Amino acid sequence: MKNLSQAMTIILLISLLFSCKEQNEVRIFVSWPGGEGLPHYTWKKGELKPTGIEPAFIERLLEIADLPYYYVTDFEFSGQGDPRIEALASKKADICIRALSINDERKKSILFTNPYYFDGLSALVRKSDSLFTLSDLNEKKVYTLEFTSAHNWAKINLIKSTLLTYEKFDTAFIKPEGLLLTNEIDAYILDKSFLNEIALNNPTLEVMSRKFTEESIGIGVSKDRPELVRKLNKAMETMKETGEFDHYLLRLK
Secondary structure: OHHHHHHHHHHHHHHHHHHHHHHHOEEEEOOOOOOEEOOOEEOOOOOOOOEOHHHHHHHHHHHHOOOOEEEOOOOOOOOOOOHHHHHHHOOOOOEEEEEEEOOHHHHOOOEEOOOOEEEOEEEEEEHHHOOOOHHHHOOOEEEOOOOOHHHHHHHHHOOOOEEEOOOOOOOOOOOHHHHHHOOOOOEEEEEHHHHHHHHHOOOOEEEOOOOOOOEEEEEEEOOOOOHHHHHHHHHHHHHHHHOHHHHHHHHHO
């Protein structure tokens, strides 16, 4: 009986250890295999996880915080709203790192860490069109991704323009920069860091020099895991002290 009792105790301890590990494990949502948002991330089909600036950064943060993690691959998006917010609000993921602007509307559904970089909206246009200022976009065809902060901003600030999104064009088949190249739109509005990367690979396109907004970008956290905000913020401070912070995020500056 003594040996049986000891065996049961060991089994219970092992069970508790695995239970604690599962509770501490952090589920990361970025995108799905096949998704890409350079320079922030890319997730090639057949690979187990995404690569790029943000995946490398979050993995280092979680390593410093001593938190095990894995990437969510099977999140089923409803098709309405922002998949990044839905993944957290529906408790399918614990954190999301994918250029999430911190704003009051999103704070109703999720938590945020401190910002890890700052960006702002700008416009990708054809060089041949000589569009340089916000007023130059009046009465032009402007594309935005419907779930982004760019879409809401454009509805308020470009009332004289024709605003286009998924209802008109499905970016699963043609990317917004492709619509620019075929003259179906005149401008594509998004965070400047994304647009700069697109322009690097398209010599006939350019990004307007000014930013229309200034936005703080943070890591989204599920309201079910509030302790992660403190732990991630602390890990960011550690990275700043060691000099690693700028090393990981330099291309987003």
